[in-house]
Amino acid sequence: MTPFKLTDELLEEIQLLIEHQNDVDLRAKMKEFHYADVAEIVNELEVEEATYLIKLLDSEKTSDILTELDEDVREAILNNLSPKEIAGEIEELDTDDAADIVGELPKEIVQEVISEIEDREHAKDIVDLLRYDDNTAGGLMAKELVKVKENWTVTTCVKEMRAQAENVTRVHSIYVVDDDDKLKGRLSLKDLLTTSPKAHIKTVYIPKVDSVNVNEKPEEVAKIMSKYDLEAIPVIDEIGRLVGRITIDDIVDVIREEADKDYQMAAGISQDVEADDSIWELTRARLPWLVLGLFGGAAAAVIMGGFEEMFRQYTVLFLFTPLIAAMAGNVGVQSSAIIVQGLANDDIKGSIGSRLIKEMLLALLNGVILSALLLIFTWFWKGDFYTALAISVSLIAVIVVAGFIGTFTPLFLHKRGIDPAIATGPFITTSNDIFGILIYFMIAKLILGI
Amino acid sequence: MTPFKLTDELLEEIQLLIEHQNDVDLRAKMKEFHYADVAEIVNELEVEEATYLIKLLDSEKTSDILTELDEDVREAILNNLSPKEIAGEIEELDTDDAADIVGELPKEIVQEVISEIEDREHAKDIVDLLRYDDNTAGGLMAKELVKVKENWTVTTCVKEMRAQAENVTRVHSIYVVDDDDKLKGRLSLKDLLTTSPKAHIKTVYIPKVDSVNVNEKPEEVAKIMSKYDLEAIPVIDEIGRLVGRITIDDIVDVIREEADKDYQMAAGISQDVEADDSIWELTRARLPWLVLGLFGGAAAAVIMGGFEEMFRQYTVLFLFTPLIAAMAGNVGVQSSAIIVQGLANDDIKGSIGSRLIKEMLLALLNGVILSALLLIFTWFWKGDFYTALAISVSLIAVIVVAGFIGTFTPLFLHKRGIDPAIATGPFITTSNDIFGILIYFMIAKLILGI
Numbered sequence: 058m059t060p061f062k063l064t065d066e067l068l069e070e071i072q073l074l075i076e077h078q079n080d081v082d083l084r085a086k087m088k089e090f091h092y093a094d095v096a097e098i099v100n101e102l103e104v105e106e107a108t109y110l111i112k113l114l115d116s117e118k119t120s121d122i123l124t125e126l127d128e129d130v131r132e133a134i135l136n137n138l139s140p141k142e143i144a145g146e147i148e149e150l151d152t153d154d155a156a157d158i159v160g161e162l163p164k165e166i167v168q169e170v171i172s173e174i175e176d177r178e179h180a181k182d183i184v185d186l187l188r189y190d191d192n193t194a195g196g197l198m199a200k201e202l203v204k205v206k207e208n209w210t211v212t213t214c215v216k217e218m219r220a221q222a223e224n225v226t227r228v229h230s231i232y233v234v235d236d237d238d239k240l241k242g243r244l245s246l247k248d249l250l251t252t253s254p255k256a257h258i259k260t261v262y263i264p265k266v267d268s269v270n271v272n273e274k275p276e277e278v279a280k281i282m283s284k285y286d287l288e289a290i291p292v293i294d295e296i297g298r299l300v301g302r303i304t305i306d307d308i309v310d311v312i313r314e315e316a317d318k319d320y321q322m323a324a325g326i327s328q329d330v331e332a333d334d335s336i337w338e339l340t341r342a343r344l345p346w347l348v349l350g351l352f353g354g355a356a357a358a359v360i361m362g363g364f365e366e367m368f369r370q371y372t373v374l375f376l377f378t379p380l381i382a383a384m385a386g387n388v389g390v391q392s393s394a395i396i397v398q399g400l401a402n403d404d405i406k407g408s409i410g411s412r413l414i415k416e417m418l419l420a421l422l423n424g425v426i427l428s429a430l431l432l433i434f435t436w437f438w439k440g441d442f443y444t445a446l447a448i449s450v451s452l453i454a455v456i457v458v459a460g461f462i463g464t465f466t467p468l469f470l471h472k473r474g475i476d477p478a479i480a481t482g483p484f485i486t487t488s489n490d491i492f493g494i495l496i497y498f499m500i501a502k503l504i505l506g507i
Numbered sequence: 508m509t510p511f512k513l514t515d516e517l518l519e520e521i522q523l524l525i526e527h528q529n530d531v532d533l534r535a536k537m538k539e540f541h542y543a544d545v546a547e548i549v550n551e552l553e554v555e556e557a558t559y560l561i562k563l564l565d566s567e568k569t570s571d572i573l574t575e576l577d578e579d580v581r582e583a584i585l586n587n588l589s590p591k592e593i594a595g596e597i598e599e600l601d602t603d604d605a606a607d608i609v610g611e612l613p614k615e616i617v618q619e620v621i622s623e624i625e626d627r628e629h630a631k632d633i634v635d636l637l638r639y640d641d642n643t644a645g646g647l648m649a650k651e652l653v654k655v656k657e658n659w660t661v662t663t664c665v666k667e668m669r670a671q672a673e674n675v676t677r678v679h680s681i682y683v684v685d686d687d688d689k690l691k692g693r694l695s696l697k698d699l700l701t702t703s704p705k706a707h708i709k710t711v712y713i714p715k716v717d718s719v720n721v722n723e724k725p726e727e728v729a730k731i732m733s734k735y736d737l738e739a740i741p742v743i744d745e746i747g748r749l750v751g752r753i754t755i756d757d758i759v760d761v762i763r764e765e766a767d768k769d770y771q772m773a774a775g776i777s778q779d780v781e782a783d784d785s786i787w788e789l790t791r792a793r794l795p796w797l798v799l800g801l802f803g804g805a806a807a808a809v810i811m812g813g814f815e816e817m818f819r820q821y822t823v824l825f826l827f828t829p830l831i832a833a834m835a836g837n838v839g840v841q842s843s844a845i846i847v848q849g850l851a852n853d854d855i856k857g858s859i860g861s862r863l864i865k866e867m868l869l870a871l872l873n874g875v876i877l878s879a880l881l882l883i884f885t886w887f888w889k890g891d892f893y894t895a896l897a898i899s900v901s902l903i904a905v906i907v908v909a910g911f912i913g914t915f916t917p918l919f920l921h922k923r924g925i926d927p928a929i930a931t932g933p934f935i936t937t938s939n940d941i942f943g944i945l946i947y948f949m950i951a952k953l954i955l956g957i
C-alpha cells in the first residue's frame with residue numbers, strides 16, 4: 058500500500074467541493090479514505106468547512122474521525138454541534154474513546170449530551186469512566202469486554218457471549234468472574250467448544266489471568282503489556298472486581314506519548330507541544346527553560362567575575378571557558394540520559410553507589426583521553442606547557458564531576474518519586490556549566506599557583 | 508497483578524538450587540514465573556548456571572526465554588548448546604523469532620542447526636526469512652498466517668484453515684490470494700460461516716486490505732499500523748505475492764527502539780547502549796561526540812583568541828561568553844528537537860521557508876524577553892548601560908541565529924535523506940556555541956565601537 062499523503066491539490070479539491078456544497082462528490086471522495094486520513098484532511102480545513110464535512114458524513118465514520126483529530130480542531134467542531142448531534146457521534150464510539158471526548162466538553166453541556174444518548178447502558182458506562190483520572194489504567198480502559206460467570210453452564214455462557222460480543226469490536230479474551238463480579242480467570246474458546254454443554258464454566262476455565270489495578274499508571278500498564286506480549290489486559294478495582302479492559306492500540310499511543318514527553322524534556326521543552334502549534338504556545342513551553350539557562354549564565358558570569366584578576370594575568374584561561382562549560386554539559390546530558398532511559402525501561406539494577414562508581418570510572422577514562430588531546434592542542438597553540446597542563450587537568454576533574462551530577466540527580470529524583478526526566482536537558486547543562494566553570498578556575502588557580 | 512520484581516533473595520535461592528542440582532524444586536519454582544520473568548532471572552546468572560537451567564526446562568518454555576534474553580547472554584548460552592539442542596529450541600518458536608536467533612548464530616553452525624530441525628516446512632520458512640535485511644518489513648515479519656485461495660469453495664477453505672491455524676498462535680485475519688499467491692483481500696469469519704458451503708471464496712471476500720511491501724522500513728510499518736489501529740498487517744513482495752505477516756507486538760518493540768535511538772542521539776550517545784553495558788562499550792558510544800565537542804571548544808577558543816585585545820579593555824564581555832554559548836545551545840536543541848519529532852510523526856507540513864520564518868519569529872520573541880531580563884541584570888550589576896545593551900542586543904541576534912540553525916539543519920538533512928536526529932544534541936550545541944560566540948563578539952564590537 059502507498060501511504061496516504063495529503064497534498065495541496067487534494068486539499069484544494071475538497072475545499073472547492075465544500076464551497077460548492079457538492080455533497081454527492083464529497084461523500085464519494087471521502088469514501089475512498091480511511092477515517093484516520095480524513096482526520097488529517099479535516100485538521101487542515103477551516104472550522105466552518107470542517108463542521109460542514111462532519112455534518113454531511115455518517116456518524117459511523119465521523120465519530121472515528123473525531124477521535125483522531127487534533128484536540129483544538131475537535132473542540133472547535135464540537136462547539137458547532139448541538140448536544141444531540143454530539144450524542145449521535147458518541148453513540149458510535151467505544152466507551153473509552155467516548156469518555157475521552159465527553160471529558161473534553163464544556164462542563165455545562167456534558168449532562169445534556171449524556172441525556173441525549175439513546176443507549177442508556179452505553180451512557181452509564183461512559184459516566185462510570187469519567188470518574189477515572191486520565192493518568193490511570195481506569196482513564197485508559199474501555200467497558201467493552203466479554204465476561205461470563207463461573208456458575209453458568211456452557212450453554213448459558215455461549216448464549217450470553219453472543220449478546221455481549223455484539224458490542225465488542227475485537228474479542229481478545231473471555232473473562233470469568235464470580236457472582237460478585239470478581240475476576241477469577243479466563244476461558245479459551247477451544248475449551249468452551251469441546252466441553253459438554255451442561256458443564257459449568259467453573260470446571261473448564263483457566264484460573265490464571267494477568268490484570269492491572271484501575272489506579273495503575275499507564276506507563277506501568279504499557280510495560281506489563283509489552284513485556285508479556287499481551288494484546289489486551291483486564292482492569293480490576295480495589296476489591297478485585299472486573300471493571301474494564303485495555304487493548305494494545307491504546308498502549309501504542311501511551312508508549313509514543315511517553316517517549317515524546319521524555320524527548321521534549323531532554324530538549325528543554327515542557328511537554329505537549331508540536332511543531333504546528335502557535336508561536337505563543339511554543340513560547341510558553343520553551344521560555345521557562347531558557348530563563349533557567351539565563352539565570353545559570355548570570356550565575357556563571359558572577360562566579361567568573363570573582364576571578365577577574367587571575368584573567369588579566371592568564372587571559373588564555375578565559376579562552377577555554379566555553380570548552381569547559383560545553384564538555385561539562387555534554388557529559389552531564391549523556392550520563393543523565395542513560396540513567397533516565399534505564400529507569401524508564403526498568404534496566405537499572407544494583408545500588409546507587411555502584412552505579413556512581415561505574416559512571417565516574419567511565420568519566421575518568423573519557424576525561425583522560427580528551428584531556429590528552431586538549432593538552433597537545435593547547436601546548437602547541439600557546440607554547441606554554443604549564444598553562445596547557447592546568448587546563449587539561451581541570452578538564453578531567455570537570456568531566457568526572459559532570460558525570461557524577463548527571464548520574465546522581467536523576468537517581469535521586471527517582472528515589473524521591475519525582476520524574477527523573479526533568480534532570481535531563483537544560484537543568485543538567487545549566488548546573489554543570491556553573492560547577493564546571495567553578496572547578497576549572499579553582500584547579501587552574503591551584504596548579505598555576507596564582 | 509503485582510509486577511514481577513527480581514530480588515537478591517530470589518536470585519540467591521535460585522542459584523543455590525542450581526548449585527545443589529535440585530532439579531525438582533527448580534522446575535517447580537520456574538513454573539511459577541512467566542517466561543519473560545525467567546529471562547530476567549537468567550540475565551543475572553552466570554553462564555554455566557544459565558545453561559544448566561535452560562537445559563533443565565522444557566524447550567517449549569526455554570525457547571521463549573531465549574527470545575527475551577539480552578543478546579550477549581543468549582549468545583553465551585547458545586555457545587554451550589549443541590546444534591541439535593539449538594534446533595530443538597528453534598522448532599518451538601514462530602518463524603520470525605526463530606530467524607532472529609538463527610541470524611545471530613556463528614555462520615559455521617547455521618547449516619547444521621537448520622538441518623537438525625525436524626519440521627522441514629518450518630526450516631524452509633526460516634531460511635526464507637534469513638534473506639531479509641533486519642531493517643525492513645521482511646526482517647520483521649513471520650511466515651505464520653492463515654491464507655485461502657479465491658478459487659476455493661467455503662468447504663475447502665474451512666478444512667485448509669483448520670490445518671493452517673494450528674501453527675498460528677493468534678489468528679488476526681484470514682488473507683485471500685489468487686493462484687499466483689498474490690494478495691487479493693481478506694475474509695471475515697462471520698461471512699465465511701454464514702455463506703453456503705459450496706460458494707466460492709471469490710464471491711464472499713472483502714477485496715480491500717492494507718499491506719506493506721517487504722522492503723518497507725520498520726518505522727513506516729509502525730506508523731501505518733498505529734495510524735490505522737491494525738493488530739496485524741500482511742507483507743507482500745515486489746510483485747504483490749503474500750510472503751508474511753507482521754503483528755502489533757513486534758511493532759511495539761520497533762516504536763520503543765526508535766524512540767530510544769532518537770533520545771540517545773539527542774543526548775550525544777551513539778545508538779544501542781544500555782546503562783548495564785561495559786565501560787568500554789559506553790565509551791565507544793559516547794567518546795566520539797565528546798571529541799566533537801572538544802574540537803568545537805578548541806575552535807571557540809581560537810575565535811576568542813582573535814578578540815583578546817578587546818577583552819583587555821572590556822573584561823566584562825568575557826564573563827558572559829558561557830551564558831551566550833549556553834543560550835545558543837539551548838535554543839538550538841529546542842528548535843531541532845521539535846523538528847526531528849515532527850518529522851518522525853509526519854507532522855511537518857508546509858515549506859521549509861515558512862517553517863524557518865515561524866521559528867525565527869519565535870526566537871525573536873523569546874530573545875527580546877530574555878534580553879530584557881539580561882539588560883536589567885547586567886546594568887544593575889556593572890552599572891554600565893552601553894555594555895549591558897551591547898550584551899543584550901547580541902543575545903537577541905544569537906538566539907535568532909541559533910533558532911535558524913536548529914530548524915534548518917534537521918530539515919536539510921531530512922531532504923538529503925540523512926537521519927535528522929544526528930542534528931540534535933552535541934552536533935547542534937557545538938556548532939551553536941561557535942556561531943553564538945562569534946556573533947556575540949562581532950556585535951558587541953560594533954555597538955561598543957571598539
